[in-house]
Amino acid sequence: MAMNTQGRPTAAPRTSAAAIETVSGSRGLLQREDLLFEIGTPETTGVDLPKPKGLKNRLGGVARKVDTGLPGLSEPQAVRHYMRLSQRNYAIDLGFFPLGSCTMKHNPRLNEKMARLPGFADIHPLQPQATVQGALQLIDELATWLKTLTGMPSVAMSPKAGAHGELCGMLAIRQALIARGEGETRKRVLVPASAHGTNPATAVQCGFIVDEIKANARGRVDMAELREKLQHTDDVAGIMLTNPNTCGLFETDIKEIADLIHKAGGYFYCDGANFNAIVGRVRPGDLGVDAMHINLHKTFSTPHGGGGPGSGPTVFSEALAPYAPVPFVTKDEDGLFRLVEHVDGDAKDSFGRMVAFHGQMGMFVRALTYMLSHGADGLKQVAEDAVLNANYVQARLKHVMTPAFEGYCMHEALFSDAFTADGIETIDIAKALIDEGYHPMTMYFPLVVHGAMLIEPTETESKAELDRFCDSLESIARRAAQGDETLKGAPYLAPAKRLDETRAARKPVLKWTRPAPESVAAE
Amino acid sequence: MTTYYTKDHEWIRVDGDTGMVGITAYAAGQLGDVVYVELPETGAKFARGDDFAVVESVKAASDVYAPVSGAVLEVNSVLTEAPEKVSEAAESEAWFVRVKLADTGELTELMDEAAYAAFCKGL
Numbered sequence: 001m002a003m004n005t006q007g008r009p010t011a012a013p014r015t016s017a018a019a020i021e022t023v024s025g026s027r028g029l030l031q032r033e034d035l036l037f038e039i040g041t042p043e044t045t046g047v048d049l050p051k052p053k054g055l056k057n058r059l060g061g062v063a064r065k066v067d068t069g070l071p072g073l074s075e076p077q078a079v080r081h082y083m084r085l086s087q088r089n090y091a092i093d094l095g096f097f098p099l100g101s102c103t104m105k106h107n108p109r110l111n112e113k114m115a116r117l118p119g120f121a122d123i124h125p126l127q128p129q130a131t132v133q134g135a136l137q138l139i140d141e142l143a144t145w146l147k148t149l150t151g152m153p154s155v156a157m158s159p160k161a162g163a164h165g166e167l168c169g170m171l172a173i174r175q176a177l178i179a180r181g182e183g184e185t186r187k188r189v190l191v192p193a194s195a196h197g198t199n200p201a202t203a204v205q206c207g208f209i210v211d212e213i214k215a216n217a218r219g220r221v222d223m224a225e226l227r228e229k230l231q232h233t234d235d236v237a238g239i240m241l242t243n244p245n246t247c248g249l250f251e252t253d254i255k256e257i258a259d260l261i262h263k264a265g266g267y268f269y270c271d272g273a274n275f276n277a278i279v280g281r282v283r284p285g286d287l288g289v290d291a292m293h294i295n296l297h298k299t300f301s302t303p304h305g306g307g308g309p310g311s312g313p314t315v316f317s318e319a320l321a322p323y324a325p326v327p328f329v330t331k332d333e334d335g336l337f338r339l340v341e342h343v344d345g346d347a348k349d350s351f352g353r354m355v356a357f358h359g360q361m362g363m364f365v366r367a368l369t370y371m372l373s374h375g376a377d378g379l380k381q382v383a384e385d386a387v388l389n390a391n392y393v394q395a396r397l398k399h400v401m402t403p404a405f406e407g408y409c410m411h412e413a414l415f416s417d418a419f420t421a422d423g424i425e426t427i428d429i430a431k432a433l434i435d436e437g438y439h440p441m442t443m444y445f446p447l448v449v450h451g452a453m454l455i456e457p458t459e460t461e462s463k464a465e466l467d468r469f470c471d472s473l474e475s476i477a478r479r480a481a482q483g484d485e486t487l488k489g490a491p492y493l494a495p496a497k498r499l500d501e502t503r504a505a506r507k508p509v510l511k512w513t514r515p516a517p518e519s520v521a522a523e
Numbered sequence: 524m525t526t527y528y529t530k531d532h533e534w535i536r537v538d539g540d541t542g543m544v545g546i547t548a549y550a551a552g553q554l555g556d557v558v559y560v561e562l563p564e565t566g567a568k569f570a571r572g573d574d575f576a577v578v579e580s581v582k583a584a585s586d587v588y589a590p591v592s593g594a595v596l597e598v599n600s601v602l603t604e605a606p607e608k609v610s611e612a613a614e615s616e617a618w619f620v621r622v623k624l625a626d627t628g629e630l631t632e633l634m635d636e637a638a639y640a641a642f643c644k645g646l
Binding site (some may be wrong): 067444445501502505506 | 556558559579581582583605606
């Protein structure tokens with residue numbers, strides 16, 4: 001019988017992937033990609049235009065005489081460049097993104113569909129107001145729901161990020177103190193050690209002096225120290241408190257904190273970055289909060305982290321509402337929506353304007369879509385599931401890792417590095433997670449926990465996905481506890497290997513320079 | 524010369540009414556590789572506990588607190604160019620500032636070497 005030698009072999013010979021070198025520099029379907037400046041040539045352009053005729057040079061001799069040095073590329077070259085880079089990127093649309101404190105939740109596609117409606121997407125902020133009534137109504141409706149969910153009477157929609165919202169809140173506090181004639185005397189702002197780093201920065205930016213309050217052994221504000229700091233009250237401007245705090249814990253004494261600060265004549269700024277853990281369950285207005293920003297890009301699922309801009313509307317109590325910034329939307333008696341743009345009339349006490357126009361319209365549309373598609377019961381479940389998922393992660397890992405604090409957490413699980421063997425650090429665990437195909441958790445934050453690892457699963461991950469992640473992290477944690485030295489070299493499988501972060505910080509290379517031609521370099 | 528230590532991990536080596544101030548080897552070890560040091564200006568005055576310098580590592584930026592009240596006589600500008608000295612020789616070459624003490628009586632509230640070693644052990 002003649003053997004058929006034309007068939008395909010049924011099994012490939014076994015070869016280690018690391019041993020294979022390719023001529024192209026690509027690895028399988030992961031394309032090699034150099035810098036635009038390295039692949040561009042001056043002769044190539046995306047578009048050929050004829051030289052303009054009859055144009056007089058009106059630059060008076062100051063026109064650039066040397067080449068700009070921009071890379072010359074064809075359109076497919078440019079498209080492929082960014083497509084290839086995107087293959088190396090990690091995104092929430094690609095996998096679980098447990099970056100604590102950042103709330104990397106799924107961005108529902110319905111939000112995107114609504115944001116692309118031409119009546120919202122293709123308008124201009126200087127268009128006559130009569131032609132954008134729908135957009136103004138949307139801003140007003142979102143404002144109404146933000147006020148309802150927080151139990152606060154007023155909201156400034158224009159701040160464009162969380163820290164910008166903080167600035168908005170603290171500027172309103174400063175304006176209120178000035179109106180009381182205490183702008184020069186009340187300068188001290190209390191900030192807990194576990195605060196977001198932006199809190200003290202914002203206070204200083206507004207001309208306040210930061211007075212730090214230590215955390216207690218339970219990861220919450222040390223009430224004894226707070227009382228001590230409030231013995232002298234005539235210089236207290238207020239407190240900036242995050243709730244739930246950056247340890248992923250609810251500040252159980254928050255009502256008393258609010259009472260103490262009010263009794264001292266100060267205002268209560270609450271950092272609402274973690275509102276996603278309590279939305280629908282707790283109204284900050286009921287807790288005595290005077291100002292709080294809401295990260296639409298966290299709680300209300302609008303894209304961020306490279307996928308879109310932030311948006312940080314800031315709600316105010318009765319005490320601070322008169323000082324809120326312009327512009328804002330009001331509804332006139334004839335049913336038309338109108339923008340209040342100037343510091344007079346309805347807004348005579350406003351501290352002024354923070355941005356050129358009205359805020360992040362695209363984010364407003366997405367956030368309102370998220371609210372309306374979830375409904376009241378759905379938003380409540382958002383908070384419940386976020387907390388449930390974080391506690392599931394904590395419960396699954398607490399036998400191999402060290403929870404930073406006892407008891408249940410809120411929306412994030414926080415571990416210290418106490419379980420690791422000598423020589424193995426948090427960063428080694430984070431890098432090993434990259435080999436497992438995950439974006440690492442937040443590390444070394446909050447600073448009050450040694451070698452902190454902060455994991456925020458959000459409500460949009462399924463139990464199956466959480467189990468897959470916990471299996472990976474559990475295995476890495478066991479290796480860390482045993483002192484597995486190979487962790488120090490991770491990641492092994494990523495396109496870029498372990499970077500020398502120390503050298504990058506000490507001797508940063510901030511500008512690309514064209515390498516010398518090889519013939520010169522060889523000499 | 525006697526060296527005193529604070530609970531915030533600064534040291535001060537006192538000679539008469541002047542002293543060299545830096546951060547401890549324990550603190551430098553905890554910070555990891557130091558990449559940047561921000562120093563005060565000569566002549567700046569500080570009360571005990573005021574933050575007078577910033578030290579930044581790959582992990583975090585931390586304030587450095589004045590162990591005693593006083594005025595800055597001299598700063599170790601070598602650290603601006605070579606912050607790695609803090610990681611290598613925290614308690615010798617990598618002093619931050621030389622200060623004139625406002626009140627040597629404040630030193631009694633600081634720890635000596637043995638007390639500081641015991642304090643670190645308990646952390």
